Amino acid sequence: MPKLTINGMEIEVEPGTSILQAAEQLGVEVPRFCYHDRLSVPANCRMCLVEVEGGPPKPVASCAMACGDDMVVHTDSEMAQKARKGVMEFQLINHPLDCPICDQGGECDLQDQAVAFGFDRSRYHESKNAVKNKNIGPLIKTVMTRCIQCTRCVRFGDEIAGMTELGLLHRGENVEIDTFVEKSISSELSGNMIDICPVGALTSSPYAFKARAWELTKTETIDVHDAVGSNIRVDSRGGEVMRVLPRLHEDVNEEWINDKTRFAYDGLKRNRLDRPWVRGEDGKLKEASWDDAFAAIAKKYKKKKKDKIAALAGDLVDVESVVALKDFLGTDNLECRIDGAQFDVSERGGYIFNSGIAGIEDADAILLVDTNPRHEGTLVNTRIRKKWLRDRVKIGVIGQAADLTYPYEHLGTSPQDLEKLIKAKGGFADVLKKAKNPMLIIGTGAFQRNDGAAVQYLAREAADKFSMVTKDWNGFNVLHNAASRVGALDVGFYSKDGFDLSKMSFVYLLGADDFNPEQISKKAFVVYQGHHGDVGAHRADVILPGAAYTEKDALYVNTEGRVQQARRAVYPPGEAREDWKILRALSEHAGKALPYDSQLQLRDRIAKEWAHLGKIDTLPSSGWKKFGKKDKLLGDDFKLPVEHFYLTNCIARSSHTMAECTKSFSKADTAISHAEAAE
């Protein structure tokens, strides 16, 4: 372990640590552009120069120089300062200095560091290089003249996203970043290039010229577009969400988010339900007051028998409102698996991502069953790719083949192929057997069939057979794609024996949009509580306007079973209210007031019955018990649950940006699948 001195402070570091990383451990900041702690080190910006005593009489790029024993490093010496000033002057030779019209202004590394190391005037009178802007899709706006060629975006595409489309072309002063073939960057992670770009070369296209970084209110919250529960920061101004950025959570999303999380926010401003509606005698929806709406519901509700009442919880609802609805209705006909998935939910270990997303990094063989993690949980896929990049982990896939950004062995497409794998000798079965921490990830698509529980049983059998569950390792993982699902299952918002929706006469839809409303009987009285005028609201007799995830304090449980807290960034539009409050008010109208008056009381009530939901951001082990149902398996192939990545929920469907993405990327996707078919 090398021991060295940085600015007079001694530190001992792991072998191979660079001087820059060691300085960071000491809290010494070294300026940089090209270095990024999750990407490879090209050392091409030269901004991190430091002085190393006794070494060659010139400054050293600290990001690429490994710490050595007895090194004496000065990060702020005269030599280092002078070197950085020189580098900064070079960086600015061709930079347009158009900060006043640049969206990066106020949060730009180059701007900040130019304040520290730049001169107040330029010594160059030659004309500046101009670089043509590139067209790389509807999400990223490019102003390539501002580029300082740090190649972070190239390395991000290469290493994290697994889409080598950008490159650094030409050389010397003609060097530029380009895709060369005019094509969009078809990665679900492309938005992160905006974040890692240290200058204003890549900026957000939908956010262009909308706001300045310093005038935004920043709210740290949780994403609900998939079940990963990415940690995000919602930047708002007035009552409007201006943009969504990732927030660091090493165990969940690291510092990336997918493009749906980042760009679907414009869907929060369209198709919103901002006042209650009641269907009149003539069969047409009419605006109503809250009281009228509640009265209309209470009248019908009181008449119905408990076994004729049913409720469906959608993909975006929070734990509190689900509990409140369950408490209020008091019926057994509840269901949160509106995607038609059938699986045994009696054991928590049977429906969550047991090893945790960060656990993927400990796995040494991964079997994906009927899942395309790129679309169902993009950050899970990023983790798998990270693991593959680092250790070349062996990956097998049963289900539809797709481009997952890493190579894998395709083992079949149906449950029978999984059965075969369990019995097989050699091949991938051997890989799983020999692995220390084998892992199985099964998508919810595998359960969206009539033999769902049997598939679950089979997956459990596979986990047992390949000893995926040991004392300190649980490699059985279900990858959900709805943010509400695990939370709703945890609080028992499901029907044990199933019920026939078409026989129900009172149906309460809590944000339920992703199902076929024709299953509901024409005569049934339907209440829709939610935030978008989507499928559910069209069928409703009474519409209660709720709050979207950016508009309420709420608990969500991600696919790992991690409880996370969303916070209100803006107020719900119009007369819309937070969902649990609506249910509390409704219960009073219906004559049986729910026993909680504040959200804290409601959370107390939740934590009392389900202790694990009271602990934010922890991952309690769920144990390994029997689940699933041994049954006959159907012969049909697995189908993937997510058809259009950019249109999976009512917010995304209302978003123009997502519609644009579907238009420009679905073509590319089909082109890929055609190419694969040809092979």
Next chain:
Amino acid sequence: MKKPFDLTADYQPESFTFKDQKKVDEIIARYPKGKQRSAIMPLLDLAQRQTGEEGAKADIPYGGWIPRAAMDGIAEIVGQPPVRVYEVATFYSMYNLAPVGKYLVQFCTTTPCWLCGSADIVGAAEKHLKIHMGETTKDGLFSLMDVECLGACVNAPMVQINDDYYEDLTPESMVAILDALAKGKDVPVGSQSGRKCSMAIKGPTTLEKAAKKAGVA
């Protein structure tokens, strides 16, 4: 100056196949398994030479260059995304990414050659061929291009025509070389002033005996 790289230009052929598959295999085999991307550079060279051979026989002749289809093909051969090949190809001035004349005349215009009169050499060639730097003659025979130091400063000024160096030039000898090439005559490569290799102009100043014995003095 390299010519701009245009992937969609009409001169780009639709497909490209290596004629000498054996050579391709031999190049690939030079590198350890898993490091096949190292073969990008020799393969680019091979592709350029192949088009050069074809071009020499064409009605309007042209010199070796690398079509986009060849780069895409190489990317496939070495298992890399196409952009990785474009990166390499655009970096080096020796790879021509657009058609050039049958004889690509590369003038060294870096300091030593310039001090020895490279500007006059360039002027003579431009005047003689009636084209400018970066252009190609109508008959497809000559392209002119300025490059950085080619490492033959002792015999400055000099030009490189395809694979050969022509050194110790004067405007007259430059024109004579161009004329001879246009007529298909052989021109001796190397120094045009009669000096041996890069020996001192007035004959050997050291090892005189050895030079005499070798018959070069």
